[in-house]
Amino acid sequence: MMGKLLSAEFMKIKRKGIWFLTVLGPIGVVAMQMVNYGVRKDYLFGQNDDRWGYYLDNIHSFTPLAIVLGIVILTSFMSSIENETNAWKQLMALPVSKMSVYLSKFTVLSLLLLISSVLLLLFTLAFGISLDLGGEIPYDGLLKYSFYPFFAALPVLALQLWAAAVSVNQGVPITLGIVGVILTYAGYALPDWLIWKWPLLLNEWEEPIINVLLGAGTGLFLYAAGMIDFVRRDVK
Amino acid sequence: MEYIVKTENLSKHFGQEKAVSGLEMKIPKGEIYGFLGPNGAGKTTTIRMLLGLMKPTSGRIEIFQNDLKQERLNILRRVGSLVESPSYYPHLTAKENLEALRKIVGVPKQRIDEVLEIVRLTAAGDKKVKGFSLGMKQRLGIAASLLNNPELLILDEPTNGLDPSGIIEIRNLIKSLPSECGMTVLISSHLLSEIDQMATTVGIVTKGKMIFQDSIEAMRMFAQQSVLLKVSESDKAWRTLLGRGMKAGLDNGIISLPEQSDENVAETVRGLVADGFSVYRVEEERRSLEDIFLQMTREEQAG
Amino acid sequence: MLTILKSEWFKLRKSNIIGILLVGPLIGLGAGIGADIAEAAGMMNEWYMLLIYMNLPYAVLFLPLVTGVLASLVCRYEHQAGGWKQLLALPVTRGKVFAAKYVLILLLVLFIQLFYLAAIVGAGLYKGVADPFPAAIIWKSILGGWVAAFPLVAMQLWMSVWFKSFAAPFAVNVVFTLPSILAMNSEKVGPYYPWAQPFAMMYPATENGDIFFIPWEQLMTVIGGFFLLFYLGGYFYFQRKAV
Ligand SMILES: Nc1ncnc2c1ncn2[C@@H]1O[C@H](COP(=O)(O)OP(=O)(O)OP(=O)(O)O)[C@@H](O)[C@H]1O
Numbered sequence A: 001m002m003g004k005l006l007s008a009e010f011m012k013i014k015r016k017g018i019w020f021l022t023v024l025g026p027i028g029v030v031a032m033q034m035v036n037y038g039v040r041k042d043y044l045f046g047q048n049d050d051r052w053g054y055y056l057d058n059i060h061s062f063t064p065l066a067i068v069l070g071i072v073i074l075t076s077f078m079s080s081i082e083n084e085t086n087a088w089k090q091l092m093a094l095p096v097s098k099m100s101v102y103l104s105k106f107t108v109l110s111l112l113l114l115i116s117s118v119l120l121l122l123f124t125l126a127f128g129i130s131l132d133l134g135g136e137i138p139y140d141g142l143l144k145y146s147f148y149p150f151f152a153a154l155p156v157l158a159l160q161l162w163a164a165a166v167s168v169n170q171g172v173p174i175t176l177g178i179v180g181v182i183l184t185y186a187g188y189a190l191p192d193w194l195i196w197k198w199p200l201l202l203n204e205w206e207e208p209i210i211n212v213l214l215g216a217g218t219g220l221f222l223y224a225a226g227m228i229d230f231v232r233r234d235v236k
Numbered sequence B: 001m002e003y004i005v006k007t008e009n010l011s012k013h014f015g016q017e018k019a020v021s022g023l024e025m026k027i028p029k030g031e032i033y034g035f036l037g038p039n040g041a042g043k044t045t046t047i048r049m050l051l052g053l054m055k056p057t058s059g060r061i062e063i064f065q066n067d068l069k070q071e072r073l074n075i076l077r078r079v080g081s082l083v084e085s086p087s088y089y090p091h092l093t094a095k096e097n098l099e100a101l102r103k104i105v106g107v108p109k110q111r112i113d114e115v116l117e118i119v120r121l122t123a124a125g126d127k128k129v130k131g132f133s134l135g136m137k138q139r140l141g142i143a144a145s146l147l148n149n150p151e152l153l154i155l156d157e158p159t160n161g162l163d164p165s166g167i168i169e170i171r172n173l174i175k176s177l178p179s180e181c182g183m184t185v186l187i188s189s190h191l192l193s194e195i196d197q198m199a200t201t202v203g204i205v206t207k208g209k210m211i212f213q214d215s216i217e218a219m220r221m222f223a224q225q226s227v228l229l230k231v232s233e234s235d236k237a238w239r240t241l242l243g244r245g246m247k248a249g250l251d252n253g254i255i256s257l258p259e260q261s262d263e264n265v266a267e268t269v270r271g272l273v274a275d276g277f278s279v280y281r282v283e284e285e286r287r288s289l290e291d292i293f294l295q296m297t298r299e300e301q302a303g
Numbered sequence C: 001m002l003t004i005l006k007s008e009w010f011k012l013r014k015s016n017i018i019g020i021l022l023v024g025p026l027i028g029l030g031a032g033i034g035a036d037i038a039e040a041a042g043m044m045n046e047w048y049m050l051l052i053y054m055n056l057p058y059a060v061l062f063l064p065l066v067t068g069v070l071a072s073l074v075c076r077y078e079h080q081a082g083g084w085k086q087l088l089a090l091p092v093t094r095g096k097v098f099a100a101k102y103v104l105i106l107l108l109v110l111f112i113q114l115f116y117l118a119a120i121v122g123a124g125l126y127k128g129v130a131d132p133f134p135a136a137i138i139w140k141s142i143l144g145g146w147v148a149a150f151p152l153v154a155m156q157l158w159m160s161v162w163f164k165s166f167a168a169p170f171a172v173n174v175v176f177t178l179p180s181i182l183a184m185n186s187e188k189v190g191p192y193y194p195w196a197q198p199f200a201m202m203y204p205a206t207e208n209g210d211i212f213f214i215p216w217e218q219l220m221t222v223i224g225g226f227f228l229l230f231y232l233g234g235y236f237y238f239q240r241k242a243v
């Protein structure tokens, strides 16, 4: 059943600009550094001898914001596709379980974000090479900075999908998303337990993998909570 | 009798409001069941519960003799539906809309062209639904409901927004479904005339309660003539009739006698004349179904 | 015009609007309470320090982003089931409807700014800031932030009458707002980038030496110019929009 639902979901997101945003996100993050390095390359090169590492840090200064905002936008889009003409009722009157509908939405969103992550890796690598940073290309750092934020952001994804799927007024999940992105923005000064801080990959043990594991675990938990609530509700 | 849909004591409350209460719906196989009721009666709420979109506050639903709660997916595989205003994805074409549903119900691709043909949308199949007229969207909704060759078709106000020829087309389509495809149809409406032209069984609901449920013939029995008498001193005459143990009504100085044989009418008139009343007029009143419907729903409200 | 405005407000009341208005000031309050302003002691009026801490999340991200939510909320009912048709079939001109919606959003933003003012005072009291309250600077910050939102609101209203969903105008908003994090640090671009203006206008600076300080006249021309551009863009789009 999941296969059928997924192919239906991918059909529905055509022409909505969703694919465009999936590509735009990583382009934007790297473009920000293109501008940054374009304007003051020499200054930035002088900041740190490990130019690749410093470049990746710069890239990573926007990735968490982009991923959190991307989640807010994509979840709201996914839900507006069904909300617009109240197609939830048509979808749920088909022989599909509510759980699988919810799971299919979550899966599509995860796949889109993963695609963004892959693109981020490619764009980061390409621009990094073109910058002629010198030294070895730090592939493990590149992988970390491209994929860890995705896993660390899974709780935010689960929460936003939940809010977007059950809200008639999409102003509510979007406002929640704004609060979230501000917490991410100010995350370095905030306590470690806040899920919005996790995509920054900061924690008191300085082990980014903790954020990944916590993200996956908490994400699963919030996903289950959202799904149970969604299933419990009457279809609008 | 084999019931395709059977509800027991079905109720749905929204806070204080009892949208549906104690509904016992029985739809025999192969029937076109007209589900009638004024605005806000609880038709859509009932239909949503039949499709598992809403959980009943209490009561049970059996469809195809299976409990809906336990067998929802297996039941829905054999059901087609259109609830309230049609749902669609405006940014997709009519064909893509149906394709998105087809992928889930898993019927052959050609079925899309078939259903588009049935609702006469073939020409607009590759147009985005965003630009459709109300009636075209309604047709698309009906096409979607037919996609999986359902055994039970549930249509909530399906002729909404259709032009006269569209209404006739859809009506003829619905009428042909039981014989040609062995379908059972549940169709809701607040227009009695519409139900009258299609349904074989009728359920009338008002304020969440079923006030009538029987064959359309039984319903028409209500429509049989009553006899109206215009007499002098109608009030006194009426009481005299009641005194003789007859059923009679009095409305605006007109006495009405329900369902009387010719002899009974003759007898009554003779009696009145013998008692010294002048009989000015004896006429037959044919009540339309509309009147009956109004009366039924009004009685319910008064009671 | 006033009647349209009243009816717009009436429609909005049931949209969790109060909650949405309070969110930003509460974030500011949180930032203020959490701020470490002790380092400023003696060097600078502590209120300035507090304001700088609070402004960072509030003026850089919250204020620009929330204009989009408000604009979408104000158009929400019209996008549902033929609402534009219903509204524009009334004896009102499109120009007035657009203006009324615009003014309403501005009023809402003003409310937010005033709540934010309360948040500043609240955070200061909580912290026990002893320095004299620099009323002029803080009012300039509050009203300046409001004025800086004029072009952003116009842009978002344009996007919100255009797109049905909340997500699409919000995506546009995000695309323009995120770069302001870079732009505000740049002397060359910062002063001309509309989405960086709320932060610039709310920055409590008086001396010319401060890199974040931007001349008032320049801000007014930039803000005024972009306001005209976006407002007219939205206005003409709305005039021709098929409903
Ligand atoms: N989600 C809901 N929340 C609260 N009340 C509801 C909800 N859905 C329906 N109702 C109420 O239940 C009652 C029945 O509504 P329903 O939509 O079933 O009527 P209907 O018979 O379909 O009417 P119509 O002919 O107008 O379509 C109404 O009074 C309505 O206000």
Ligand SMILES: [Mg+2]
Residues within 6 Å of the ligand: B043, B044, B045, B084, B156
């Ligand atoms: Mg209804």
